Amino acid sequence: xxxxxxxxxxxxxxxxxxxxxxxxxxxxxxxxxxxxxxxxxxxxxxxxxxxxxxxxxxxxxxxxxxxxxxxxxxxxxxxxxxxxxxxxxxxxxxxxxxxxxxxxxxxxxxxxxxxxxxxxxxxxxxxxxxxxxxxxxxxxxxxxxxxxxxxxxxxxxxxxxxxxxxxxxxxxxxxxxxxxxxxxxxxxxxxxxxxxxxxxxxxxxxxxxxxxxxxxxxxxxxxxxxxxxxxxxxxxxxxxxxxxxxxxxxxxxxxxxxxxxxxxxxxxxxxxxxxxxxxxxxxxxxxxxxxxxxxxxxxxxxxxxxxxxxxxxxxxxxxxxxxxxxxxxxxxxxxxxxxxxxxxxxxxxxxxxxxxxxxxxxxxxxxxxxxxxxxxxxxxxxxxxxxxxxxxxxxxxxxxxxxxxxxxx
Amino acid sequence: xxxxxxxxxxxxxxxxxxxxxxxxxxxxxxxxxxxxxxxxxxxxxxxxxxxxxxxxxxxxxxxxxxxxxxxxxxxxxxxxxxxxxxxxxxxxxxxxxxxxxxxxxxxxxxxxxxxxxxxxxxxxxxxxxxxxxxxxxxxxxxxxxxxxxxxxxxxxxxxxxxxxxxxxxxxxxxxxxxxxxxxxxxxxxxxxxxxxxxxxxxxxxxxxxxxxxxxxxxxxxxxxxxxxxxxxxxxxxxxxxxxxxxxxxxxxxxxxxxxxxxxxxxxxxxxxxxxxxxxxxxxxxxxxxxxxxxxxxxxxxxxxxxxxxxxxxxxxxxxxxxxxxxxxxxxxxxxxxxxxxxxxxxxxxxxxxxxxxxxxxxxxxxxxxxxxxxxxxxxxxxxx
Ligand SMILES: Cc1cc2nc3c(=O)[nH]c(=O)nc-3n(C[C@H](O)[C@H](O)[C@H](O)COP(=O)(O)OP(=O)(O)OC[C@H]3O[C@@H](n4cnc5c(N)ncnc54)[C@H](O)[C@@H]3O)c2cc1C
Numbered sequence: 001x002x003x004x005x006x007x008x009x010x011x012x013x014x015x016x017x018x019x020x021x022x023x024x025x026x027x028x029x030x031x032x033x034x035x036x037x038x039x040x041x042x043x044x045x046x047x048x049x050x051x052x053x054x055x056x057x058x059x060x061x062x063x064x065x066x067x068x069x070x071x072x073x074x075x076x077x078x079x080x081x082x083x084x085x086x087x088x089x090x091x092x093x094x095x096x097x098x099x100x101x102x103x104x105x106x107x108x109x110x111x112x113x114x115x116x117x118x119x120x121x122x123x124x125x126x127x128x129x130x131x132x133x134x135x136x137x138x139x140x141x142x143x144x145x146x147x148x149x150x151x152x153x154x155x156x157x158x159x160x161x162x163x164x165x166x167x168x169x170x171x172x173x174x175x176x177x178x179x180x181x182x183x184x185x186x187x188x189x190x191x192x193x194x195x196x197x198x199x200x201x202x203x204x205x206x207x208x209x210x211x212x213x214x215x216x217x218x219x220x221x222x223x224x225x226x227x228x229x230x231x232x233x234x235x236x237x238x239x240x241x242x243x244x245x246x247x248x249x250x251x252x253x254x255x256x257x258x259x260x261x262x263x264x265x266x267x268x269x270x271x272x273x274x275x276x277x278x279x280x281x282x283x284x285x286x287x288x289x290x291x292x293x294x295x296x297x298x299x300x301x302x303x304x305x306x307x308x309x310x311x312x313x314x315x316x317x318x319x320x321x322x323x324x325x326x327x328x329x330x331x332x333x334x335x336x337x338x339x340x341x342x343x344x345x346x347x348x349x350x351x352x353x354x355x356x357x358x359x360x361x362x363x364x365x366x367x368x369x370x371x372x373x374x375x376x377x378x379x380x381x382x383x384x385x386x387x388x389x390x391x392x393x394x395x396x397x398x399x400x401x402x403x404x405x406x407x408x409x
Numbered sequence: 410x411x412x413x414x415x416x417x418x419x420x421x422x423x424x425x426x427x428x429x430x431x432x433x434x435x436x437x438x439x440x441x442x443x444x445x446x447x448x449x450x451x452x453x454x455x456x457x458x459x460x461x462x463x464x465x466x467x468x469x470x471x472x473x474x475x476x477x478x479x480x481x482x483x484x485x486x487x488x489x490x491x492x493x494x495x496x497x498x499x500x501x502x503x504x505x506x507x508x509x510x511x512x513x514x515x516x517x518x519x520x521x522x523x524x525x526x527x528x529x530x531x532x533x534x535x536x537x538x539x540x541x542x543x544x545x546x547x548x549x550x551x552x553x554x555x556x557x558x559x560x561x562x563x564x565x566x567x568x569x570x571x572x573x574x575x576x577x578x579x580x581x582x583x584x585x586x587x588x589x590x591x592x593x594x595x596x597x598x599x600x601x602x603x604x605x606x607x608x609x610x611x612x613x614x615x616x617x618x619x620x621x622x623x624x625x626x627x628x629x630x631x632x633x634x635x636x637x638x639x640x641x642x643x644x645x646x647x648x649x650x651x652x653x654x655x656x657x658x659x660x661x662x663x664x665x666x667x668x669x670x671x672x673x674x675x676x677x678x679x680x681x682x683x684x685x686x687x688x689x690x691x692x693x694x695x696x697x698x699x700x701x702x703x704x705x706x707x708x709x710x711x712x713x714x715x716x717x718x719x720x721x722x723x724x725x726x727x728x729x730x731x732x733x734x735x736x737x738x739x740x741x742x743x744x745x746x747x748x749x750x751x752x753x754x755x756x757x758x759x760x761x762x763x764x765x766x767x768x769x770x771x772x773x774x775x776x777x778x779x780x781x782x783x784x785x786x787x788x789x790x791x792x793x
Binding site for chain 2: 274275277278285286287293294296297298300301302304305306308309311312315316318328331332385387388389391392393395396397398399400401404405408
């Protein structure tokens with residue numbers, strides 16, 4: 001083993017030992033997830049302390065360069081940090097779309113000034129971002145979007161509306177796809193622009209999900225004035241950035257599939273499907289329902305294979321970042337998480353079917369809510385069908401029917 | 410830190426050369442020829458010599474016993490390639506099962522005597538375990554009765570790979586006086602020509618070489634019991650797990666081949682004025698197959714790497730072996746069925762090769778435990 005890396009491991013372990021509060025080493029509770037932002041909420045005061053300490057080291061974004069507030073770690077060091085965090089079961093100090101989606105594309109496509117302005121605030125959790133992609137008429141066919149940005153002097157004036165914008169009502173800034181050329185073919189007239197949600201003309205209206213919570217919104221832009229310098233990358237070349245960001249988003253969402261309990265070390269959630277089934281069914285050794293047992297085994301094998309695939313694809317791309325393989329990960333990870341939720345319902349029988357009130361404990365009530373929420377996994381970030389399209393066309397190089405028919409007309 | 414799942418340069422070169430060899434020296438047409446000519450051996454001895462010269466027989470045998478110590482991943486990559494063209498050879502019975510049985514259970518003297526001969530390609534082995542219509546290592550009724558300074562074997566074995574060509578057969582029998590269940594089993598080296606050994610070759614649907622073997626008061630010397638005593642259940646599990654992982658590697662190669670052939674057909678065959686691969690109904694099924702194959706590949710790589718990692722516990726190897734065999738069995742089922750379906754009528758013709766993979770799939774699925782067997786074992790290993 002590399003001596004320097006081992007030294008880094010010792011130092012990291014010591015630092016975590018003295019800086020990670022005890023309550024941050026317990027399983028994450030949904031209401032204690034830290035999203036940061038101007039109106040950040042800390043249901044547990046230790047969360048704020050933990051974020052402050054991690055951010056000071058840049059370890060909320062371990063591999064981002066130090067000049068932008070990141071940890072400046074090498075991939076090998078970042079892996080050591082991740083291992084040490086996992087060893088003490090530390091909670092993530094900060095969860096945000098800035099970290100998982102915007103930051104990586106700013107590093108790739110942003111100017112030095114744009115990075116200096118936005119990245120440190122993402123690292124420290126000062127600004128919370130949301131994603132303005134989907135519109136009422138443009139979901140899977142995202143490039144057909146209609147939100148307009150028209151240049152007036154040194155500003156763009158933005159009009160239109162977005163939908164399904166996750167946490168738009170809580171976000172401070174938005175990264176948004178807008179049409180800046182109205183004549184060009186649909187993929188060639190789109191720009192990627194950043195703006196403050198506190199500006200005049202931005203409004204949001206929450207939408208309730210089937211699970212009973214309201215994590216997303218309709219978002220309206222009415223003559224919103226945005227400096228022209230807020231466009232990332234080249235004017236009308238936003239589609240390139242949009243697709244790249246989707247790859248990061250898909251890799252992030254595929255992490256849901258890792259909750260299914262890898263063979264070793266356990267996944268994110270404490271209670272596995274099999275332990276839940278044994279507890280509710282009153283089985284001590286072997287699960288008494290052979291069909292449920294077989295399906296759980298199949299699920300666990302697939303989860304293990306998925307975790308290995310996610311590791312292998314990271315090793316094989318070796319720092320090259322996400323690729324079309326992100327579609328495989330997104331698709332399979334989401335299907336696995338949906339399977340996990342269905343199995344939990346089955347495992348806990350009618351105890352899993354409560355909606356609210358007396359008669360069910362909190363864990364039981366969350367089984368149903370989590371199951372309902374999981375149905376969105378194969379819709380958000382590009383639907384399951386869209387991922388299969390990407391694999392068929394981009395990875396397997398199968399012909400494009402629309403293209404062929406267009407050519408024949 | 411866990412072992413890398415990425416192939417290193419040496420491993421990639423090995424795979425390339427194995428692929429080239431199989432493509433040129435052992436194409437699918439050779440498999441067809443052996444079947445059509447009803448070859449008595451069921452494999453080509455000249456080709457086998459070449460494989461020996463390439464070092465494939467000694468790949469996973471330690472250098473101390475005349476091998477090359479290239480590890481299980483090396484042998485796994487070779488098997489992946491032989492799986493692509495359905496090469497008929499003694500690799501699985503002799504090298505995967507036989508050599509590892511001797512390595513795991515044999516005495517020092519037995520290893521020194523037998524392993525160099527396997528590496529040199531001079532000795533063919535068969536591993537006679539199964540007695541029932543489905544794989545079940547705990548259900549062995551064959552007996553070994555002690556007396557006259559040796560043992561007398563009785564029983565019947567089925568689905569014995571290479572049973573009809575092996576020089577020696579490793580017979581798994583219950584030693585009298587020992588408990589029933591997984592312990593109390595002895596691994597006996599039996600000369601195929603010994604008195605009382607009755608071997609009937611069984612022609613399988615996929616051309617895999619197999620035999621039924623009846624043992625009728627077969628006398629064996631005490632020094633033909635591997636290790637001199639009953640084999641531990643852990644050792645038997647390890648032998649089987651190594652073979653299951655190697656077999657999974659061979660299956661992976663076959664799956665990749667049938668998938669690539671199917672993709673080529675999807676790109677080239679036209680109906681309704683367009684390549685059929687442009688139809689989304691087929692595209693999505695192809696994409697789903699791709700996903701399953703990538704997951705299968707990860708399990709095979711991880712299982713091979715675990716075998717090569719001295720730090721792996723036997724529990725970890727057992728879990729990965731069962732996960733791999735279960736997953737690969739499902740994937741091969743899926744991809745071999747779709748392979749025929751997506752070829753339409755031509756896929757049903759004997760003249761066309763795709764059907765060979767369908768046939769191989771079912772035999773490989775059942776050999777050493779099908780998906781159901783391994784999911785059950787996996788659940789037990791995970792205590793649920
Ligand atoms: C919980 C949640 C959070 C979200 N958060 C955000 C967010 O923060 N920001 C944001 O911009 N968007 C967000 N979205 C929106 C999401 O990206 C879209 O819902 C998604 O892209 C699908 O678009 P759509 O809803 O218009 O469905 P449609 O595109 O109308 O699809 C309907 C059905 O048709 C299928 N379909 C469509 N086209 C094809 C095709 N070519 N081939 C085969 N099948 C096809 C789809 O797969 C789907 O099954 C979120 C969605 C959810 C559910």
